[in-house]
Amino acid sequence: MMNRFKPRLAVWPVDPVLRKLNSLAKLSPDEEALLRAAAEHRERAAPGEEIIGEGQAAQRPRLVVAGWAARQRVLPDGRRQIFSFVLPGDVLGFTARPATASPWSVTALTAFETLDGQSVAEAVAAGRAPGLAVAVAAFEAQGAQLLLDQMVRLGQLTAYERVAHFFLELQRRLQVAGLGDSQRFPLPLTQEMLADALGLSIVHVNRTLQQLRREGLIELRSGVAILLRPDMLSSISDYDSVGAMRLLDASQGVKRPA
Amino acid sequence: MMNRFKPRLAVWPVDPVLRKLNSLAKLSPDEEALLRAAAEHRERAAPGEEIIGEGQAAQRPRLVVAGWAARQRVLPDGRRQIFSFVLPGDVLGFTARPATASPWSVTALTAFETLDGQSVAEAVAAGRAPGLAVAVAAFEAQGAQLLLDQMVRLGQLTAYERVAHFFLELQRRLQVAGLGDSQRFPLPLTQEMLADALGLSIVHVNRTLQQLRREGLIELRSGVAILLRPDMLSSISDYDSVGAMRLLDASQGVKRPA
DNA sequence: CGTTGTGTTGAGCCGAATCAACCCCGGTGG
């Protein structure tokens, strides 16, 4: 509400990260400044570029400021499972152990942009940024929850329910990062990517989306998704009853009353 | 090799934990003694009993010494997804943050027995048990890998592949804990539990098992599974090519050369 | 003994995959 109408200074690039982390724990002015300072070293990746390889040791920590990426695994015969999407506002490589091998590869799906998070990670490790430490820990916990939700989608939900559930999750995650509102959000995914995430064929994703549109529940136009009836989607997929929803809403709870 | 032939004193109850953790990092005699000392306070749970509730705060740390449990989530309409199985040798509740809510419930599937891990956890936290600290961390990493494998099973593998892949995983996990050998292992699961874990109907699990038996790949008798052709199962499910296999084998690698 | 839980089997159906076109659109280059 406050600054959506005034993208004045071309907006700070760190904005999504700032919003996201602030929704997880109150950050001090110092901590916010620390994040803003990170805006120095940018790094870009092109669509299809592998940002972190599977089995590779932990990378330098990063703050995602623009673009989407996928955490995924590709089978020898070409099938691929996308475990989760990396969105603006997310952080990468902040979990301590530097020696551990990544259990998945992270691949850019669109033009992708990150900031160096080294200084931030050091401040957190040194105990100089307690708010950030809490936020990062909460972020990790939320990520774990989202993975379990994804598992429930794959194992128990029908195609129709899966898409509904997934769209609600995206809407909420993106809104927290300051992208999109309670109904509308950017969706730069092809149907193939959706298929690989939801464990469905491209054709069937297409037909399921059509059904949702036909029924007036969603609208898709040029990279933007609109949830016309979030309530319906929610009841279709039982979204509010289980899983990471609680965390995402708790996040908003922290943010809103301010 | 050393003590398998001499289950002399009715075997230490901590044995599975000892083996499992030792496979992840070399434990010092002190550390092993610490684990053995934990054998004091036992705790039992009956089948169906909920050991940790979803959303509940972290529990007292425990060492699992006997029985199976499931990490799961139940949907409002009764569908349930089992994320993973808790086996003897596993540890529960060792991850630091005491305030975090559990993202799943843990429910005993069989008679289930744990030891109090409080003293162990404290020693680890205080830095007095570096070997254990490494082992526990590795255990967590492996658990995360197993979750991703499960996700790939649900999202990409056929029923036939899922069962083959899953059986191989169980065989390896149990062997590390000293239960079963390279072909044979205890399998106290009903077909319903298998179905809920693998995202299949009971009937179809039944038929898939029959197919595997008919083809001479497995044998199931009174709570014991026998993998007659592990090699075939492996090629069916592409098991060795991806995922937690590497970790499980690495584990055995650490243990064997000793 | 009935009862209950687990496994097994058959029949039929349906959700989703596959195969195969075809359209549209934004390049790109002649």
Add this chain to the structure above:
DNA sequence: CCACCGGGGTTGATTCGGCTCAACACAACG
């Protein structure tokens, strides 16, 4: 300017993996 792509989306026809429903066998147990 147009012809030619290639990627993404859409559609129909068909197949098939897996589900549902329903019955039955069997063992464990009170």
